[in-house]
Amino acid sequence: MRKGILEYCILSIISRGEIYASDIISELKKAELLVVEGTLYPLLTRLKNNGLLSYNWKESTSGPPRKYYQITTLGREVLTKLDVTWKELLFAVEISLKERN
Amino acid sequence: MNKTIIININSIVFHIEEDAYETLRSYMIDIKKHFGNTAESKEILEDIENRIAEMFSEHIQSGRKEVLNIADVQEVIKRMGKVSDFQESEEYNDGFEEPVFPGNVSTPHTGRKLMRDPDDKIIGGVCSGLAHYFVMEPRWIRLLLVLFVLIGGSGILVYVILWIVMPEAETRADKMVMRGEVPNLENFKKSFDEEVNSFSDNFTGAGYHITRGARTAGAALGGCLGLIGKLIAWVMLLVSGSALVGLFIFYVFNLMNLFGMENPMMFPPLQVLSTDEAVIALTFGFLAITIPILALFLWLIRVLFKAEKLNNYISLTIFAAWIVSIVAVIYFCVSAAQDFREKSTINVERKIEVQKIYSFSEKDVRVLDENEKDSLKSRFNMEMDGLNLRKRLHSSIGIHFESIDSLSQPFIQYQYSAKGKSYQLAAQRAGEIFYQGIQEGEAIVFPSHFLLRNKSLDRDQFVKVIVYLPRGAKVLLDKTLDNKVRDISIWDCRNNYSEAERQKVTEWTMSDRGLVCSQAEPEPEPEQEQDTHGAVGKADQQQKVVDQQRKDSVINIEAPNVTIEMKDNSLRINTNTTQKENAS
Numbered sequence A: 001m002r003k004g005i006l007e008y009c010i011l012s013i014i015s016r017g018e019i020y021a022s023d024i025i026s027e028l029k030k031a032e033l034l035v036v037e038g039t040l041y042p043l044l045t046r047l048k049n050n051g052l053l054s055y056n057w058k059e060s061t062s063g064p065p066r067k068y069y070q071i072t073t074l075g076r077e078v079l080t081k082l083d084v085t086w087k088e089l090l091f092a093v094e095i096s097l098k099e100r101n
Numbered sequence B: 001m002n003k004t005i006i007i008n009i010n011s012i013v014f015h016i017e018e019d020a021y022e023t024l025r026s027y028m029i030d031i032k033k034h035f036g037n038t039a040e041s042k043e044i045l046e047d048i049e050n051r052i053a054e055m056f057s058e059h060i061q062s063g064r065k066e067v068l069n070i071a072d073v074q075e076v077i078k079r080m081g082k083v084s085d086f087q088e089s090e091e092y093n094d095g096f097e098e099p100v101f102p103g104n105v106s107t108p109h110t111g112r113k114l115m116r117d118p119d120d121k122i123i124g125g126v127c128s129g130l131a132h133y134f135v136m137e138p139r140w141i142r143l144l145l146v147l148f149v150l151i152g153g154s155g156i157l158v159y160v161i162l163w164i165v166m167p168e169a170e171t172r173a174d175k176m177v178m179r180g181e182v183p184n185l186e187n188f189k190k191s192f193d194e195e196v197n198s199f200s201d202n203f204t205g206a207g208y209h210i211t212r213g214a215r216t217a218g219a220a221l222g223g224c225l226g227l228i229g230k231l232i233a234w235v236m237l238l239v240s241g242s243a244l245v246g247l248f249i250f251y252v253f254n255l256m257n258l259f260g261m262e263n264p265m266m267f268p269p270l271q272v273l274s275t276d277e278a279v280i281a282l283t284f285g286f287l288a289i290t291i292p293i294l295a296l297f298l299w300l301i302r303v304l305f306k307a308e309k310l311n312n313y314i315s316l317t318i319f320a321a322w323i324v325s326i327v328a329v330i331y332f333c334v335s336a337a338q339d340f341r342e343k344s345t346i347n348v349e350r351k352i353e354v355q356k357i358y359s360f361s362e363k364d365v366r367v368l369d370e371n372e373k374d375s376l377k378s379r380f381n382m383e384m385d386g387l388n389l390r391k392r393l394h395s396s397i398g399i400h401f402e403s404i405d406s407l408s409q410p411f412i413q414y415q416y417s418a419k420g421k422s423y424q425l426a427a428q429r430a431g432e433i434f435y436q437g438i439q440e441g442e443a444i445v446f447p448s449h450f451l452l453r454n455k456s457l458d459r460d461q462f463v464k465v466i467v468y469l470p471r472g473a474k475v476l477l478d479k480t481l482d483n484k485v486r487d488i489s490i491w492d493c494r495n496n497y498s499e500a501e502r503q504k505v506t507e508w509t510m511s512d513r514g515l516v517c518s519q520a521e522p523e524p525e526p527e528q529e530q531d532t533h534g535a536v537g538k539a540d541q542q543q544k545v546v547d548q549q550r551k552d553s554v555i556n557i558e559a560p561n562v563t564i565e566m567k568d569n570s571l572r573i574n575t576n577t578t579q580k581e582n583a584s
Helices: A002-015 A021-030 A037-049 A073-100 B018-035 B039-063 B070-080 B083-091 B126-134 B138-150 B154-165 B172-179 B183-202 B206-258 B268-272 B275-305 B312-338 B376-380 B423-431 B479-483 B490-496 B527-549 B577-583
Strands: A053-058 A066-071 B004-009 B012-017 B342-351 B357-363 B397-404 B411-420 B438-440 B443-447 B450-452 B462-470 B474-478 B505-511 B514-517 B562-567 B570-575
Touching: A002 A021, A002 A037, A002 A066, A002 A073, A021 A037, A021 A066, A021 B039, A037 A053, A037 B039, A037 B070, A037 B083, A066 A073, A066 B039, B004 B018, B004 B039, B012 B018, B012 B039, B018 B039, B018 B070, B018 B083, B039 B070, B126 B138, B126 B154, B126 B172, B138 B154, B206 B268, B206 B275, B268 B275, B275 B312, B342 B423, B357 B462, B357 B479, B397 B505, B397 B514, B411 B423, B474 B479, B479 B490, B490 B505, B490 B514
Parallel strands: B357 B443, B357 B474, B397 B462
Antiparallel strands: A053 A066, B004 B012, B342 B411, B411 B462, B438 B443, B474 B505, B505 B514, B562 B570
16 A cells, blocks of 8 residues: 555655655655655656656756656646545545444 | 775766675666666666765765765665665555556546445445446435336346346456546555555554544544444344244244134234135245344344344345245235125025014024924034134124015025125135025024135125015014114114013014014103102101101191192102293
8 A cells, every 4th residue: 555655645745846856755754654765766757657747857066967856737637636535545444443443 | 905996877986995886786786687677667777876876975075085985885775775675665566557547537437347336235236336337326226126126026036137247346446447437546545455454553644643533533422322322222122022022923823823723813814815825925924024123133233242244145045035025925915805806796585484473583503502403493503524613604694674565475585795806706705605594484593604615715705684574574583683683773672672681582563664673662751750759769758757646637748849748548749840840
């Protein structure tokens, strides 16, 4: 399930504005969703290949130029859908947790 | 002292110690191996390399050094993650490979599949499956189905066929396709479901807190409602339990009845059916009523004791049995009602000898009287050939008296009637009624019951007896006939006799208007008389007192409204009361 959530979180983070991969990581680390950076790149690449993300190259003061990711319109559409799904899931979980008692 | 190697990552040059280089190299090779050689993986690798280069330059800048050592490399690897970490994350990405977030979402109906919905089912989820397919609410489909079941039961067949034909939507993917939803959401949900168990421990997102808050609120509310609910459930459990026991006892006793062990617990409508049919009808009726109560009972037990749910197949069988029972009960009701549709009457006329006096009486056929052996009544002593005499003896008999010309031959008309599915059957049943009076001289005796030959069923059999007697004939009616004679009242006539209680026979005369009671109504005793009697009683007491003193004198006693005049032994009493009343 984490993969779904991960994608959802990444999309949400990126939807806030242009962002660099390692900044995404630091956010995800806070949430303890993703600990190592390596796993992020495949995800980003895949999202980008699916047309949900795009990126720009930007010069960096320390080292090589960086890829800054931003969300596409399609990405936003998918994100709103995921918002709905997420709410549904939350509801489902709440109900099942309530019944566990 | 260490040997350093110069490497180039993304056109940036680094000095790196030899052992550090080896580590980095094997790491990169592992990563390459892992991602393979597609265009996509090339890009990923590029990204990773870029990032590594960036981290290295950070290290060099912050550490104010020129050479990267093994510690730096290990740190970078740690931040980047080992290949094993990638594999892990890759595993839960597996389902993602296929149609990930397809751009075109506007085709909600094309993917819809006809499948049974196990999440929203009453029997097999057929209705909800249909509802998903036709984008309707399941309840309308269910209503439709129930209608079809009621109209000839065709719904059951349709349901069973659909059940067989429609596959069950087992997996999440099936369900999404069934609902015609977009598979990317499906993936999302599916993965959620799959890992929801391992989820609660390490998930620290907002959802968890929200859930927890809602849960405590819900628990408080639920606890309050739960107590009342439990109480109601217990009461219902007791009620349904005792209803089950009661129904079972009722069933057993009725069965015993049908099999010949007579007891008072008999369900009257069953008598309409033949024994074989009645057993079946009773059983189905019992099931039809019991199963819903049983279901409620089991459900309550499940709720109250958290017991296991009944096996699906068992509950299904029970439900099917219920449906069948209901259909059967309806069938029996309809078929029994059909058997009352046509009515047939057979008229038979029997002449009776002319007599001056006709004496009618009744013989209770159930009484065997030794003394009557040679008498007329003994002819009705029946030959009983079975146990179920009660079922075959009927007492719906009505006797009427009509007048005919005084010189005509008197006769009795018997009208046997019965009902049946067809006129023919009704006529046949009417023909199976055996009932006839017997004349011997003046005496004409009617049996108290009629007998059905050939074990006929109870179909409103009725015998109407019309006695045609010449005008002026004298008729004696025994009081035993009271409950059979129609139009006239023997009881009223009997009351005309002075000693009504002991009067057995009433005398009647045939007139133009039918039978008339010969005994004139006793003239209502004048009130005066009664009143005087009372006054006498009163006066008597006063009299005695007076009497002792004087005997030969005329005494006037000043009682309120009474004047008593007494001379020697004769007594004359005048009361003013009645006069006054009459005057007023």
